[in-house]
Amino acid sequence: MFTLPSSGAIAVYIGMCMEQILTKRRYFDIGLQIEELLYSGVFKAGERLPAERELSERFQTSRTTIREAIIMLELKGVVEVKQGAGTYFIDSLEKINQKALLPYSDIGPFELLQARQVIESNITGFAATQIRFNELKQLKRIIEQQEKQIGGDSDKFEELDRQFHNIIAESTQNRVLMKQSAELWRAVRTENPRWKQLNYKYLHKKGLRMKWVEDHRSIFLALQKRDAEQARQASWTHLENSKNELVKIFQQDDSLEDFDDFFFAT
Template sequence: MNIAITTPKRLYQEIGMSLQQRIRSGEFHVGDRLPPERDIAEAMEVSRSVVREAIIMLELQGMVEVRKGSGVYVTALPENIQEGVLPHSRIGSDIGPFELLQARQVVESQIAGFAAEHVTKNDISKLRDALNTERQQLETGHGDYDGDEMFHLTIAEASQNSVLSDIVKDLWLRRDDSPMWRQLHTRITNVTYRTAWLEDHEKILHALQRRAPEAARNAMWQHLENVKQTLFELSDVDDPQFDGFLFR
């Protein structure tokens, strides 16, 4: 007997499908502007980050258009769009970018603290190389994030634990393979924030050099908090005066 196994929908997918249903029912028509993210979040009792991810899902499906500084507008009806499906990805497999960043924050901060107890001189040398790569990419305006990724993966390797290293590699692979992550970045044209991230990395490296687990853990946590807040603020389309509190 074949047993059908259904994959639970992610929260952003549930919110996105709810918005689809409101469009389908005629509450919103093609050309209409959707309510501001903050209003949707309050009405559905979820964070704005989840609503942002739901809008990105609808954007990828071609149902809405995001207009910077103006809002989100309905561009197509959902009749011919299969619910829960993202283009160019496995059904239901994509992770929302802010959910992914939150997972990385929890995991990588703990790994950084653990790595501080096991880091070697060779690891420190590799981390310096990664920062140099990152610095050169910034100076030349290079669009890749090779140095950034190299830095985080090297910290995981410095834990001397292959399971932890594999976990971080998987998180980065999910990011690199995520249509939603790429779509989020289409809204962001100002990349000066990368300089601040390099400074964050230098603080993490300093804590690792001192073999200070708590300092390394806190520095990584704050770094990924800065990443979340910055990307959320820069990708906002509803309110140019966004207050900056991601989970308010």
């Protein structure tokens, strides 16, 4: 005769399942954190990783979890475990970035910009419900610095622009959204050769920078009010303005005829 397990046995079983899930989640999280340290430059490509004991202390977890995280990174092709010699990052940061961006290699900057518009506007709307005072202070400081750079160094202005959008993504406190935002930025602004051509020829102009700073100010005010819909719309409008400016450039310069016009029919 079949007998139902006791409530105590069920509780023990559920506890064991939850422990397995949390353990799996833990090594996955640690693996991602180690990978992020490579991207941030804390760990250098070609260098040996710290020993398991040191990593265990650094991340406040067991050496078993560290080993599982390293196995995950080895399977991803980020590290190589050399018997008796330790674990090494096997790729340069540039190559890792190129691998990550490979799916976008045949997509033009305008189509990528549309993806940014859809994704970032919703990220910004969500950020309005999550953003903290310190992040608002950082955004305000960046806008002030951008105002000073309107007629200044292009690389500095570009970096401030990246920081502005990066802080908004970070304020969601959602790692998936943060990674998606950073990946799209690299795909459009850093790695796309066509965007680099546009940036070199046109996007350093003072008039465009003034418009972008004004758009950033509108986004900031919506975030400060914690108005999700206004923030979403301000972000959408910002990228719509960017799109319209690029349309003008595209229509006026015959040398750009091979650029994609995915959503630029007028």
